[in-house]
Amino acid sequence: MRFVRVAVPVPGLDLLTYSLPPSVSAHAGARVVVPVGRRLLTGVVVSGPDTASESDLPTSIDVRSVARVLDQEAFLPPEVVRLALWVADYYLAGPGEAVAAALPPRASAKSEPYLSMTSLAETGSTDNDDVQAAVLRALAGGRPVPQRLVIARVRKLLSVGDVLWTDDPPAGPSRASLEQAIHRLEKVGAVTRAPDVALRESAFKLVTIAIPTAIVTEGATSRRLGHKQREACRLLAEEREGLPVASLAEQGISRETLQRLERLGFIRWAERREERDPFAVEELASAADAAATLAVELTDEQEATLTRLKTQLSRGEFAVGLLHGVTGSGKTQVYLRLADHVQRRGRQVLVLVPEIALTPAVALLFRSVFGDRVAVQHSGLSDGERHDQWHRIRRGDVDIVVGTRSAVFAPLTRLGLVVVDEEHDTSYKQEESPRYHGRDVAIMRARDAGALVVLGSATPAMETYENARRGRYHLLTMARRVLDRPLAAVRIVNMRDEYAERGPEIVLSSVLEASLEERLARGEQSMVLLNRRGYAPTVFCRQCGHTLECPDCSVALTLHRRAERARCHYCDHATRVPKACPACGGLLLEYAGVGTERVEQEIAGRFAGVRVARVDRDTMTRRGAMVEVLRRFRRRELDVLVGTQMIAKGHDFPAVTLVGVISADVGLGLADFRAAERTFQLLTQVAGRSGRGDQAGEAIVQTLFPEHYSIELASRQDYLAFFEQEIEYRRKLYYPPHVALINVVVRAGSHAEGLRDANDLIVGLGADRRRFRVLGPASAPLERLRGQSRVQFFLKGTERRAMREAVRTALAARPDLRRRTTVDVDPWSML
Numbered sequence: 028m029r030f031v032r033v034a035v036p037v038p039g040l041d042l043l044t045y046s047l048p049p050s051v052s053a054h055a056g057a058r059v060v061v062p063v064g065r066r067l068l069t070g071v072v073v074s075g076p077d078t079a080s081e082s083d084l085p086t087s088i089d090v091r092s093v094a095r096v097l098d099q100e101a102f103l104p105p106e107v108v109r110l111a112l113w114v115a116d117y118y119l120a121g122p123g124e125a126v127a128a129a130l131p132p133r134a135s136a137k138s139e140p141y142l143s144m145t146s147l148a149e150t151g152s153t154d155n156d157d158v159q160a161a162v163l164r165a166l167a168g169g170r171p172v173p174q175r176l177v178i179a180r181v182r183k184l185l186s187v188g189d190v191l192w193t194d195d196p197p198a199g200p201s202r203a204s205l206e207q208a209i210h211r212l213e214k215v216g217a218v219t220r221a222p223d224v225a226l227r228e229s230a231f232k233l234v235t236i237a238i239p240t241a242i243v244t245e246g247a248t249s250r251r252l253g254h255k256q257r258e259a260c261r262l263l264a265e266e267r268e269g270l271p272v273a274s275l276a277e278q279g280i281s282r283e284t285l286q287r288l289e290r291l292g293f294i295r296w297a298e299r300r301e302e303r304d305p306f307a308v309e310e311l312a313s314a315a316d317a318a319a320t321l322a323v324e325l326t327d328e329q330e331a332t333l334t335r336l337k338t339q340l341s342r343g344e345f346a347v348g349l350l351h352g353v354t355g356s357g358k359t360q361v362y363l364r365l366a367d368h369v370q371r372r373g374r375q376v377l378v379l380v381p382e383i384a385l386t387p388a389v390a391l392l393f394r395s396v397f398g399d400r401v402a403v404q405h406s407g408l409s410d411g412e413r414h415d416q417w418h419r420i421r422r423g424d425v426d427i428v429v430g431t432r433s434a435v436f437a438p439l440t441r442l443g444l445v446v447v448d449e450e451h452d453t454s455y456k457q458e459e460s461p462r463y464h465g466r467d468v469a470i471m472r473a474r475d476a477g478a479l480v481v482l483g484s485a486t487p488a489m490e491t492y493e494n495a496r497r498g499r500y501h502l503l504t505m506a507r508r509v510l511d512r513p514l515a516a517v518r519i520v521n522m523r524d525e526y527a528e529r530g531p532e533i534v535l536s537s538v539l540e541a542s543l544e545e546r547l548a549r550g551e552q553s554m555v556l557l558n559r560r561g562y563a564p565t566v567f568c569r570q571c572g573h574t575l576e577c578p579d580c581s582v583a584l585t586l587h588r589r590a591e592r593a594r595c596h597y598c599d600h601a602t603r604v605p606k607a608c609p610a611c612g613g614l615l616l617e618y619a620g621v622g623t624e625r626v627e628q629e630i631a632g633r634f635a636g637v638r639v640a641r642v643d644r645d646t647m648t649r650r651g652a653m654v655e656v657l658r659r660f661r662r663r664e665l666d667v668l669v670g671t672q673m674i675a676k677g678h679d680f681p682a683v684t685l686v687g688v689i690s691a692d693v694g695l696g697l698a699d700f701r702a703a704e705r706t707f708q709l710l711t712q713v714a715g716r717s718g719r720g721d722q723a724g725e726a727i728v729q730t731l732f733p734e735h736y737s738i739e740l741a742s743r744q745d746y747l748a749f750f751e752q753e754i755e756y757r758r759k760l761y762y763p764p765h766v767a768l769i770n771v772v773v774r775a776g777s778h779a780e781g782l783r784d785a786n787d788l789i790v791g792l793g794a795d796r797r798r799f800r801v802l803g804p805a806s807a808p809l810e811r812l813r814g815q816s817r818v819q820f821f822l823k824g825t826e827r828r829a830m831r832e833a834v835r836t837a838l839a840a841r842p843d844l845r846r847r848t849t850v851d852v853d854p855w856s857m858l
Contacts (some may be wrong), residue, residue, distance in 0.1 A: 028101075030090065031075030033061055034111075035068045036127040038460060044061045045093045047076050053093065056101025056108050060094045060136050060224050067094055067222045069135035070127045073108055095224050097136060097724040103129055104421075104438050110472050111436065117301070117310045119728035119850045120461035120830055128461060129436035131417035132410035133230035139149065140222045141171035142209065147216045158200055161185050163217065171221060172313055178205050190711075203759060229412050233298045237285050238269035242293050252291075255284045269297060292608030302415045305408050306394055319394060328505040329357050333364050335503060336481065340444070342366065345474045349450075349495040350483040353510060353744070354715020358483045359389075362446050363396060365481065366427055370397065374443025374478075376427045379465055381433055381452035383407040384642075384653045385677040389448070390429040398426055407650065432457060432465030433445050435472060442476040449676050450482040451708055452493060456855035464853060466491075485715060485746070488710040490764040491758065492750055508719075515686065515724035517715040517742040519733045534621050534629045539687045539727045547634055547666055551722065552682045555630065555669045557689040560583035560643040561622035566593055566604060570613030581748070586618050588625075598813045618683040625690055627669045642670030643716060652832035675713040681720030684724040686713055691738055697807040699857040700762045703737040707749050710741035761800075761823060763853075769822040769830055770854040772807055772813040774847045781818035784844055789820060799824030809858045827852075 031053050032042045045061050053072045061070050103111075109127050115125035144166040165180035166172055172180075213216040235279055239260070252260070259280045261272060272282060288294045323335065332350065339346050352358045366376045378387050383405050390403040402416045402425040419425050421438040429439045432455050445827060447455075447466045455779065456466035466482065473480045482491055483499070495502040508514065520536045529537070539555075546553050563586045566575040575584045577595035584593035586604065594601040607614055628643045640646075640656050647653045653673070660668050663682055668674055694706050710728060718724020731737050740749040758765050771788065775781035786803035792801065803820030808819055822830045831852065839847055 029076035033070040034072035034122040034126040036123045057098040057104040067138035091246045137225040176195035211610045236269040237264035303412045347480040348501040355508040356505040370836045376444045381454040399425040404434040406493045415435045445473045451488040493764040516532040517726045551684045553685040555687040562624040563618035564620040569615035571611040573610035579814040639667040646836040686717040686726040700852040704746040770851040772819045778816045783816045788837045790834040
C-alpha cells in the first residue's frame with residue numbers, strides 16, 4: 028500500500044498520513060480531498076506517495092484513505108511547498124496553515140455531508156430525546172438529506188411544530204446541540220453519514236460568445252431578418268471568432284435577437300474564458316509616458332549601485348544587498364533597471380511593497396515599462412482577480428510579480444531577483460498564524476532559488492543594518508536625492524510652549540497654521556500626519572473621572588464623532604456616546620486627545636475653501652477608495668491630505684512642499700523596545716514626502732518631547748547617528764538584533780488561570796536555561812482582549828533552534844493549551 032503526507036488547513040495540526048488507492052497517484056504539490064475527523068478538507072500533498080507497506084506503520088494507527096485527488100500534476104510548485112514548510116517550522120505554525128497561505132482563492136473543493144436513516148432507527152434509539160426524535164423525523168423518507176437541510180428542518184420542527192403561537196415562537200436549538208444529537212444517533216447506528224464532494228467548478232470567469240456560422244461569414248443573410256438581426260450579423264461577420272453577448276448588448280443587440288438568429292442557424296453559442304484584469308485601461312493610458320523611464324539618465328550614485336548589483340547577478344548566486352538610499356534618491360529607478368536586466372536573461376522578478384495602497388502605483392509603473400508580463404498579488408483585489416493573476420503566474424505568462432507580503436508565495440519557477448521595498452516596514456509582519464515576516468521569508472525563498480535580494484529603505488530595520496555592518500549583506504548607499512534636491516528642512520515645535528501660550532486644546536501649532544496658509548496661497552500641496560485615527564482617543568467624565576472603556580478589552584473607547592460612536596480599535600465593539608456618565612450620572616462628559624478625524628475638521632474649519640481629504644482605516648473601507656484619493660491628490664484636485672502612517676511612505680507627489688506631523692511622540696509611550704526605532708522611521712519617512720519636485724520642502728514636527736533622541740535625529744534625518752545610539756541601548760538591555768526573541772501569549776478566562784497555564788509552559792521548556800533566558804510570566808500590556816485575559820512570557824537567546832524546540836516541546840506536553848496560546852517568533856509587536 029502507498030501513503031502520502033498531507034498538509035490540511037487546521038491550526039496547529041501536523042502533517043497527516045493517508046493511503047492511496049492502487050490506481051491513483053498524487054504528486055507532491057497536488058491537492059487532495061481527505062477526511063479529517065467527520066469533515067472532508069482540501070489539503071496539499073507534501074511528500075509521497077511512499078512505497079512503504081501498511082506493515083511499516085504502527086499497528087495502533089488507523090490510516091484513512093484519500094477521498095479524491097484533484098490534480099494530476101503538482102498544483103503548487105515544489106519550491107513553494109518547501110518554502111511553506113520552512114515557514115511552518117520556523118514560525119511554529121501548523122504546516123497546513125502555511126501551505127494554505129500559498130494557495131490562491133477558490134482552490135478548495137466543496138464538500139457537504141449527507142445523512143441517511145438506517146433500519147435501526149427505532150423509537151428506543153432516541154432515548155426519549157426530543158432533538159434526536161426530530162432528526163429522525165427530518166430524515167423520514169429513506170433518501171439521503173444534506174446535513175444543513177436536516178438542521179433547518181429540525182429547528183423548524185422544534186421551534187414551531189404544530190402549535191399556533193400568539194407571540195414570537197421560541198428560539199430553536201443551537202447548531203452545536205443539533206450536531207451532538209446527530210453524532211449520538213450515528214454512534215448507535217440509527218443514522219449514517221456520507222460526505223459528498225462536489226466536482227470542482229472552474230473559478231475562471233466564463234462569458235457566453237455568439238459565433239457566426241458559415242451563413243453569416245459568407246454574406247448570405249436573409250431578407251426575412253429584422254433590422255436588429257441584420258445589424259447583429261454585420262457585427263459578427265467582422266469578428267469571425269465571435270463577440271461576447273454582453274458586448275453585443277452594449278450595442279443594442281438583445282439576447283432575444285441572438286436567440287432567434289441561433290434558431291435560424293446564423294450563430295452558435297460558445298463559452299470563452301475571460302481573465303479579470305486588475306489594471307484599469309484608463310490608468311495604463313495615463314501612464315503611457317512611463318515607458319520612457321528606462322531612458323532616464325541615472326545619477327552617479329544610481330549608476331554605481333546598479334553596476335555593483337549587476338555584477339552580483341552575473342555570478343548567479345544567492346546574495347543579499349541592502350540599498351540604503353535617502354528618500355527621493357531614486358531607488359525605484361534601480362529596481363526597474365535590475366528587473367529589465369533579469370528579465371532579458373530569462374529569469375523572473377518578485378517585487379514586494381509593504382502596503383496595499385502602494386501596490387497599484389508600483390505595479391502600474393512596472394506594467395507601463397514591461398507590458399502585460401507583469402502580475403499583481405495582494406488582498407485588496409477581488410478573489411476572482413487574485414485567482415486569475417495567480418494562474419497567469421503559474422502558467423509562466425508572467426515575468427514580474429508586484430505585491431504585498433503574501434506575494435512571497437507566488438508560484439514563480441525561474442526566480443532571479445527579489446526586491447523588498449521599504450524593508451523596515453512593520454506591515455511585512457503578519458499578525459495571524461502563520462506569523463511570518465515577508466522580508467525574511469523572501470530572503471529564504473531567494474536562497475532556495477539562487478537569486479539576488481535587494482532590500483531598499485531610507486531607514487533600514489536595526490536587524491537589517493546590523494547584518495550589513497557585519498558583512499552578511501552587501502551595503503550600498505545612495506546619500507543624495509535625484510538632481511541634488513535638498514532634503515526637507517525640518518522644524519521641531521515644542522507643544523509644551525504652545526499649550527502654555529494658547530491652551531491645551533489646540534491641534535495645529537501657530538507655526539504649522541502659518542505654513543499651511545502660505546502653501547495654500549501659493550497653490551502648493553501639504554500632507555499632515557497623525558498616527559491615530561478617530562476624533563479623540565478618550566471620552567471621560569469631568570465629574571468623577573470615569574473613562575468609557577471597552578467591555579471586552581482593557582482599552583479606552585475612541586470617539587468617532589462623524590459616526591456618533593465610541594469604538595474599540597481591537598475588537599470593533601461600538602456604542603453610542605451616552606449623554607450622562609454611566610458611573611455617576613454626571614453630564615460633564617468630555618474628550619481628550621486628538622485623532623485624524625479632528626485634524627481634518629480643524630483644517631477644514633480654519634482655512635476657507637480648502638480641499639482636504641482623510642486617509643485612514645475609517646475612510647478607506649470601500650474597495651478602491653485609497654487609490655481614488657491618492658489619484659485626486661496627484662492630479663492636484665486636493666490641497667491637503669490628512670492621514671495615518673498609510674500616507675507616510677513610498678508616495679511621490681512633486682507638488683507637496685509641506686509635511687506636518689501632529690503628536691510625533693504618540694508611539695514613544697508604548698511598552699515596546701522598538702518604540703524609538705518606529706518613531707524615527709515614521710518621522711524620517713514622512714518628512715521625505717516633502718520637496719520631491721522643483722520647490723524645496725519643509726516638515727514641521729509637533730511634539731511634547733523635542734529632546735528625545737529619536738525625534739531630534741529624525742529632524743536631522745541622520746540614520747547613522749540614530750543607529751549607533753539605538754544599537755547601544757539594545758546591547759545593554761539584551762534585545763534584538765543582539766539576541767533572538769520569542770513572545771508567548773496565553774489566553775484564559777481569568778488572570779489567575781492564565782498565570783497558572785503560562786507557568787506550566789515555562790516548566791515544560793526544560794531545565795537547560797543556559798541556552799536562553801525566560802522573562803515572565805506577567806500580564807500582557809494589553810491585558811484583556813476580546814473577553815479573554817492575556818499573560819505573556821519571552822524567550823531571549825542566540826540559539827534560535829533551541830528556543831523553538833523548547834517551545835514546541837512545552838506545547839506538545841500541554842496540547843490542551845495549543846489553541847489558547849499564541850507563539851510569535853521574532854515578534855514585531857510586544858502588546
